[in-house]
Amino acid sequence: MAIRLWAGCALLTAVSLAGCTKPPIVSSRIVLSPNARISLEIGLAHDGSPLFRVRRDGRDVIAPSTLALDMTERGTAVRFDHLVITAVDHGKRDERYAMPGRATPVVSHFMTMTMHVQSRQAPVRRFNLEARVSDQGAAVRIVVPRQAGIDQIAVAADRTQFVFPQDRACLAVRHYEMKNSHEGGYTPIKASALAHSGLYDLPLVCRTGRGGETLALTESGLENFAAAYFAGNGDKNGVRLRLTPNPAKPKAPPVTIAHVAVVTPWRVVMLADGPEDLIASTLVDDLASPSRVADADWVRPGKAAWDWWSGSLAPSVPHAGHNDATYKVYIDFAGRFGLPYMMIDKGWAWRPPGESVDLPNANITRNAVGVHIPELVRYARARHVKVWLWVNWLTLDKQMAQALPLYERLGIAGIKVDFIYRQDQEIVAFYHRLLSEAAKHHLMVDLHAAMVPRGLARTYPNFLTQEGVMGLEYNRWSTKVTSGYNVRTAYTRAIVGPMDYTPGGFRNVPPAQFQERSIGPMVMTTRAQQLALFVVYPSPFMMLADAPSAYEDAAHRPVPGADFLKLVPAAWDETRALGGTFGNSIIVARRKGSDWFVGVLTDEHPRHLAIPLSFLGKGRWHVDSWTDGTVYTSIDRREGAVRSRSGSLILDAHANGGAALRFRPVR
Template identity: 50%
Template sequence: MTGFAFAGDYPCWSLNLGHFGTSHEGEFDAIPASRLRSHNRIELPLVCQADAKGTTLAIAEADLRDYAGLYLAGPDSGALGVVAKLSPRLDDPSLAVSLDAGGRDVATPWRVVMLGAQPGALISSTLIENLNPPGTIADTSWIRPGKSAWDWWSGWRAPDAIAAGATTSTASLKRYIDHAQSMGLEYMLVDDGWYHGSTGDGQYHADANILQPVAGLDLPAMVQYARERDVGLWLWTHWRALDAHMDEALAWYEQLGIKGIKVDFMDRDDQQMVDFYHRLLARAAAHHLLVDLHGAYHPTGLSRTYPNLLTQEGVLGAEYNKWSTRATAGHNLTLPFTRMLLGPMDYTPGGFRNVTPAQFKPRNDLPLVMTTRAQQLAMYVVYESPFAVVADSPDAYAGAEGVQFLRDVPARWDETRVPGGAIGEHILVARRHGRDWYVGAMTNEQSRTLQLPLDFLGPGRWRATLYLDGAAPDRVDVQTREVDARSAPLALTLAGSGGAAVRFEPLRP
């Protein structure tokens, strides 16, 4: 496949990364197909609407192995459409794919066009995952999705217990593990700064040793402390530090009782890095370790072959609140229709220091977010991520309005419906876990009222608990009512940059 020809000047949503070798993070900007240029390096998926009725297509790839990642660009001729560009190898930038794959046959990945009558029709598709070969892990009982506390986003802070300037220590981990237990979270993610040579700046240092915790951190004791509280620990690693000692490190993590690893800063999708993903996921599975890929390229369906891959980044997410004004509600409303079509998305929601866009200022410690708290709650339904961090510091949740939804919402789903949405504007997503249904509603900077049809509910009466935008961005109006599938649609009034979250529980006859 060398390209796709378009029949018209489609309105598209494009993330132009500009060059190879990036973290695959940015905004999907609205752009007509006629403005796609040959020097662009367009991230997948490229999403376009083919007609006025809303017919939507998304160009993607699947089953990427022994090959180079795909980008798109406008044709040199200026014709309507896109052409393929492959990420070059590091050892020979004039070459994208070497046919020497360690004795394996090299096959091109799937080139995929997803097609739906409306933008939301693509969200529940599992096409990308299904185009990958099934996994060979016989016993998957240890693969357990869940929510996680996280120390890095808030700057390792817990103002009620941990002073500014602190980094990973036994004391800080105990505070976050206790927080995970109190919230009913399955996991605690120990991020950058826990091993020798990891300084919290995300950089790789030559003296890094992922087998040596920093002074003041008794890692085996912390694993035991967490286990006694039904909390599993995850560890962050820089990919280069891990690659240097992969077999030894993964074996030690399994022996300790670590549940998962977050591997970061790959920032490439050349053939060699694609091979690293497969080596990592296979070896992690052999040691019963779950995986979260950060600094990662777009999903290509690997989680079918390696179900221990729970989520991956490749998204401009909540971390950008620490240093920029880019994590806007408008951006948040493009993601379900673009990046999320390809697979789980580690946006890292849960910011509870909510302000208006006009009040927002980036800050590294205890970051603010420029959406309402109800929109942050809705993200746990709208954004799919079987490993879902609850990003803020423990004190942010203590007695906070809306926190009960974070306790209740699951990280795994059995069914998904998309009652409505428009790219970059608004969305309604309903997901079922067991018998309960959860709904997330989000809007861009424009306030609006969305009508939620209830025909997805099963028979009988249901208790609906609604978490609605309150009088200020950090306020949540919690309401309950009884409904059934024949009830009038629920009117969800959303503030600008706002949202709503709803839990439906079946009532006994």
Template identity: 40%
Template sequence: MLAAPAAAQVHEVASPDGTNRIAIGLNANGTPLYRVTRRGAQIITNSPIVLDLDVDSLGYGMAITGTEQASADASYPIVAGKAAQGRDHYNQLTVRFQEKGGAKRRMDVVLRAYDDGVAFRTVIPLQAATAAAIIRYEKTGFYFPEAYKCWGFNVGKFGSSHEGEFDPVDTARMRDHNLFSLPFLCETGKAAFALAEADLLDFAGMYLTGRGDGGLGLQLKLSPSLSDYRIAVRTRVGSPIVTPWRVVMLADKAGQLTESTLITNLSTPSRIEDTSWIKPGLTSWDWWSGPVIARLPGKRTSTEVSKALIDFAAENGWPYAMIDEGWYAGAGGGGVRRPGVDLTRWSDPINIEEVAAYAKSKNVRLWLWAHWEAIDDQMEEALTLYERLGIAGIKVDFMDRDDQWMVNWYSKLLAAAARHRIMVDLHGAYPPRGLARTYPNFMTQEGVMGAEYNKWSKRVTARHNVMLAYSRGLIGPMDYTPGGFRNVSPDQFRIRGDLPFVQTTRAHGLGLYVVFDSPLGAVADSPDTYAESPAGLEFLRDVPASWDETRFLAGETGAFIVMARRKGKTWYLGALNAEAGRTARVPLSFLGSKRHEMTLWTDGDAPNAVTKSERAMSGEDVLELKLAPNGGAVAIFRTR
């Protein structure tokens, strides 16, 4: 066990409202230990901050040589996401450490306290003793004072697409061979917190494991280099070594974490000066449904199918149509890049130049899919062509890595795309770290087990969807790709690749567009499906893809959630329910004193049916939502 720091050695910083505090000091071994409290209750107990470098560790035998305080309260625009702007309001404390012997290396720890969480990062200043050092491991801990009720995604390995369930975790039995993706959510009985990472640039991605000593809590583990698993980060001569922010999001209830912009607050400001060309919106999409269009039998990726999806987008007022895998020369390998693929030439069944011109005539723009290795080989050539063709964005897939090299490749791609005014959707991606602030053309991403899993599994349950709102959805946009309109009950669900089913109600599916944050929102099913079963489609014509404000209204972790999001003067409500039916009482105080006209879609008498109603409501009212098993609801509130 790590002994607590002596009181005289402890330095602390509090959030502007005084609710959250993070403190740091030294134990008897000279190791920096930090702790986190909320309203006086300990959330994270004394935990070490140690870096393993080339041949030894930095974080032992240290002395505190000074401190520096700072504060900030500034707003910045969020180009696309859960709010129109973020408020970067914090108090900061930098504590300077130096080894008492040996090379007397220096190390700073920067602590920040916000009203919605705390964060810290380690900075190794420029000094001869650490010039061009290698970071092998980071041994930062997140130690718990007691067993908590927690949920995590045990991804189990490095080098994955981070697609899986956030399951309950027995915190007394977390092992050092477990490997959890981010975020990691816990409830203490008095508060809720989520462990995450922000401002990941030129560094290796962060995972969490159980403690090697068997104690309560978690240990940080860095994604290793593919060329040498004993190395995580290669640093640059002439630059300080700066870790990303290690983040503890905090709230009284887990659902309130959904309102936080802490991850983007902590991230590097936009590197794109003019963002006027970045436009959120919904897109039709070919891949999820097959594509299958009855009047085009046997046609898959083709000029004809693409034009049909463009027509579908135009008819419904959506700005985009997405053409997935199979359109470029040599495509068809899915996750395997075939030799000789060419992103500047088309496969025989499709003429992208003709399709792009047709899209323009319909006031629709295209998104194009590409394997990341193909983009890497032809980046500038391909992006130059796409800009000339008026392509809106690219969906880049199968990176399946978060080592330092790939982290840097994300920035390389996003910067190059921005030069050509092209937006980006990353699939096969690690979970968000706030990069959408740094590159606002980064519209959305995977790193989530989304609706595609309906094509080959029964894993996308209503409970999974609800749990995503309380976990993966906390830290950034997710391209879950909703819109499946072949709704059936779980006992009637069967797996098929073309025209897949979904095992939730229609109202639940509509709720995904409000509860989940994705500035590029997929409308995933075939135009035929919507024509055959249009109930609720009118909501998708109205719902925005980016928001001015977000509110958590009601819920219980993993069981149900009700959220409201505002765009301009209009509020949108979304509710998701798991397998147990319930009636949720939802206060409408977010509406204020003005009367609003509410249009409400709730569960109907069959999975693919909705009940639509209208009435006047105000902030003094409480809305009673009857949520079916695997059900949901949506509503629009417009001022009278």
């Protein structure tokens, strides 16, 4: 494909310009997606600085936007303008890879392009502008290859922008400090209202204004670099990037790299015909580095019992809390329910007398008084249950060399690493080191108070899930986790990777009756919505938030809805979006083997919904349904038979409600 040169006003469709003025891109190359619906154009502006543009079906979704870094080499500025194109390489990339919890194999198809550019004037510096385009979206990144004269780079800013051709309706979560838990509520906002000084977490999801078409902006392939936030783009609709500095060095460049190439994360534009379709996208993982774990057959997705959320409720234990007797109640429950795991949360490790259970000066190689981890592991093994342990990341950083081999010898299945609160370059390096070392010791990992996913679960398959979401825990101290929030989260945070939201609250009350409490917390949704979250939200390690006494009666019989929790998988073979209204309702189907599970979420308003059955194969299907009952804690449990050609199932979902369904082929 030849270089495009501006002549007359041929390229003015990209932006709104008065009269016949110069277009923003004067020379460029284009790469098309396999289905030819998406195009990514990279070229140079009049001053020789790089620009990119993304189009879908011939229309701009990202107008010409800056692609640049502010860099210095040993204190001397490295100019990112007055560049010339020296070569362009086109190709394609077809991959098949396995990920626990996802369809195996995942198959990705990219058309690729690398534009080689260099400065016109001495000292000559070389850069690569890389592009990948699939049917799910487009991505760009900058590479500064190793070269004479550049061996120590400091990146002060990534000036890459995403310019929208017009204002857009978006869902965004704003933070007010660089150091935070990445937990917040995605709320509706116009792109033009995004604050120039804001810190908006990833992803940013926006409607394009063309039917149901929706885009999501995020990043992938993060290594040896700082993660980014978005900020408003000033007088241009869209966003710019803000790199995260080291909190101990807030005025230093966010990124310093010596003696290796500079490789930015992929700047990703996810695209879909409808907003619900984004939940099935694998684009973030497709762009990530391939697995670095030679043998991951030992990694096992699954559900877990968990003691923390309910306040360690165990009515049969006289002094329930951080002790063996309480943990054994949860292990016994996991065994009865067929859960492969029990998560022992903070409080199990030795700490100085009188110190908090979550302080980083605990010793995570020793037991607290009243806790005996080796005995609990043996007790759990006899019930076909394995144990996970909670650790503070600062403690683990100091004791990693001792703790991980010990946990492997004990038979610990995995670790939940908490209170990270950072996404700067230093903590990104910690992520890679931790996940690599954990894999060597056959330990799975769950990261909390962590940044949102950037594809690391593909690179390290033992990285099963992470937080980076305002989960069910917020019901203990706030009214923030509403049904509307749950629906909006399905359209945003849930589309970029696994999410340890920890659903399953069974003390269901209407919002007017809700009370904040840390022992036996309530939730402001129907029980059916709590069940549906296990289908809608992706997490190969899925914790049941509530206590055993919430799921069983005194005779250990499942209460209404708990039977669904016993049978719903944590890992899936296929995902399809069936419908929804942006931010108001969503219907998601996931397949395990020959069975399909469907989850339906609604916001604060009752909804009359149709579940299309065309996703089912030929023949008759037995359907089991768990839908909203007469009160928040009740379940309307039904079963019957359908055919895929039957059209749709009609569902009247309550306010703050939902539904969970299972379809099994009739042999």
